Amino acid sequence: MGIRGQVIGKFLEDWSIGLNTDESIRVYEASMNFFDTNVWFGPWPFAPLPRNGAADIEQRLSRFGISEALVSPFETVFQVDPMPGNRALLKTLQKRKGLRPLPVVNPGTAPWEDHLDELSDVPEVTGVRLLPAYHGYRLNSVAVRRLVERLALKKLRLVITARLVDERHEHPAISIKPVSVKQLAGFVERNPKSSPLIQGLGVHELGELAKASGHFSTDTSFAEWEDTLKVLKGFLPVSRILYGSLSPLQVTRAQVDKVRLSSLSARQRDAVACGNAIRYFGV
Amino acid sequence: MKDGRLRSEVNRLVKRSRSFGIERMVALGDVLVDGPRPNGKQIRAINDETARIVSWAPDFFFGFCYLNPKLGERAVRAEVDRCVGDLGFRGLKLEIANNAAEACMKPVMQAAEAYDVPVLQHTWSQTNIRRRSMHSDPEDTCLLAKRFPNTRVIMAHLTGCGFRGVLAASGIDNLWIDTSGASPEAGIVEHAVENLGSNRILYGSDLPIRDLPAAIGQVAGSAISEKDRDAIFYGNAAKLLKLE
Numbered sequence: 196m197g198i199r200g201q202v203i204g205k206f207l208e209d210w211s212i213g214l215n216t217d218e219s220i221r222v223y224e225a226s227m228n229f230f231d232t233n234v235w236f237g238p239w240p241f242a243p244l245p246r247n248g249a250a251d252i253e254q255r256l257s258r259f260g261i262s263e264a265l266v267s268p269f270e271t272v273f274q275v276d277p278m279p280g281n282r283a284l285l286k287t288l289q290k291r292k293g294l295r296p297l298p299v300v301n302p303g304t305a306p307w308e309d310h311l312d313e314l315s316d317v318p319e320v321t322g323v324r325l326l327p328a329y330h331g332y333r334l335n336s337v338a339v340r341r342l343v344e345r346l347a348l349k350k351l352r353l354v355i356t357a358r359l360v361d362e363r364h365e366h367p368a369i370s371i372k373p374v375s376v377k378q379l380a381g382f383v384e385r386n387p388k389s390s391p392l393i394q395g396l397g398v399h400e401l402g403e404l405a406k407a408s409g410h411f412s413t414d415t416s417f418a419e420w421e422d423t424l425k426v427l428k429g430f431l432p433v434s435r436i437l438y439g440s441l442s443p444l445q446v447t448r449a450q451v452d453k454v455r456l457s458s459l460s461a462r463q464r465d466a467v468a469c470g471n472a473i474r475y476f477g478v
Numbered sequence: 479m480k481d482g483r484l485r486s487e488v489n490r491l492v493k494r495s496r497s498f499g500i501e502r503m504v505a506l507g508d509v510l511v512d513g514p515r516p517n518g519k520q521i522r523a524i525n526d527e528t529a530r531i532v533s534w535a536p537d538f539f540f541g542f543c544y545l546n547p548k549l550g551e552r553a554v555r556a557e558v559d560r561c562v563g564d565l566g567f568r569g570l571k572l573e574i575a576n577n578a579a580e581a582c583m584k585p586v587m588q589a590a591e592a593y594d595v596p597v598l599q600h601t602w603s604q605t606n607i608r609r610r611s612m613h614s615d616p617e618d619t620c621l622l623a624k625r626f627p628n629t630r631v632i633m634a635h636l637t638g639c640g641f642r643g644v645l646a647a648s649g650i651d652n653l654w655i656d657t658s659g660a661s662p663e664a665g666i667v668e669h670a671v672e673n674l675g676s677n678r679i680l681y682g683s684d685l686p687i688r689d690l691p692a693a694i695g696q697v698a699g700s701a702i703s704e705k706d707r708d709a710i711f712y713g714n715a716a717k718l719l720k721l722e
Binding site: 364 | 662666
């Protein structure tokens, strides 16, 4: 059996446990606070997910002790022009204290600089999200290079979504490949000061990316191995790991427990759950 | 991994699992260590390791016997006799040596029926993977269960099987699905409970390639009743493995 850094087979599969789940929920509501960097708003066309308006998100997150969240609109994923979705999001979140907008910019469109100017005028906006796999551009494009410069001037953070859905499970109507580690490594090496938050990578992908010379942070949404955070800590400083649930595409409780029940120290778990995101986004 | 290190790692895992309320666990073996089609000697070595692990915590682990059906009837039966008959393993495990719909599965299913043990078949939707010569699509595993109605079949990886897998599994009385594998995608547990009934679903973690609290949380955090959760977490596996 190997635990890390090698190709291994499945070893154990447990079927039988007895948990008092309601009691467990009460325990961690009181014990940990979370800042979720990967939450999505609106309907998703390919799965029967729960209602996903702002009030639904608030209710779902508060149940698990998630007091702050960065929210992006699903509408922007499948539309070339992200601004209608961004504007709807900004309007919806105006009076939602714990939900912060993380709008999407598409540098593959001509007016992206105007879009960025419009978004950066909103005080609640602390960063923008890129969806290269869904919007069909590469991270080595001239527009992305220019975007990185503009974000630095505006003191906005850059969040790159490598994948939203396991590519093996995508609806057959669409063919989306995640942003490759090679492309991401090239980006962080070319832009050493951009320090992006790269979301949606698996443990092995993060291990590969960590070998790149550039600086980046990541979220917990797709990273998994037995005791995930302990494994990630082996090649990435804890300060660069941020909690992200990918809610509502993934089960929020599962993502919370990945951090809450990690074997890391309480201080390190708190940093991943909340502190690192607060510092990273300066909120 | 050397025995001392393996034992230490297993002890750590047992302790951590028990801290989350896990009472029993099925050990499947390091099934891909020698590639998708191990020879007879490699199969025996994998199952020997499983037996060693079970012996270190016999009140916690059950062993399943890993097989390569491509080795033929004689080899399959000999290994089942050794592992189930002599070592007390409680089930058979199939990975990606072949597709579950192939004829080479017949001796496996006959041996399972003879010993009255379940067959756990790795299964994943091949819609986007397209490697059906080795991997089993949900439709293949469901066909296997239909061909051998007297043998209990566990179709592994609910999330990998997806919504199409759940629909394929409907109405097959000798088929169960486990929840192991992939990220904790939302909606699939609820869909399976609604379409198959919770009595057809088994909790599974896929350790060590998955996070244990996340695997538990996928079921615990789904919108199903407490009764359904209890059945998935414990009751169904207890019945299937004849713990009661």
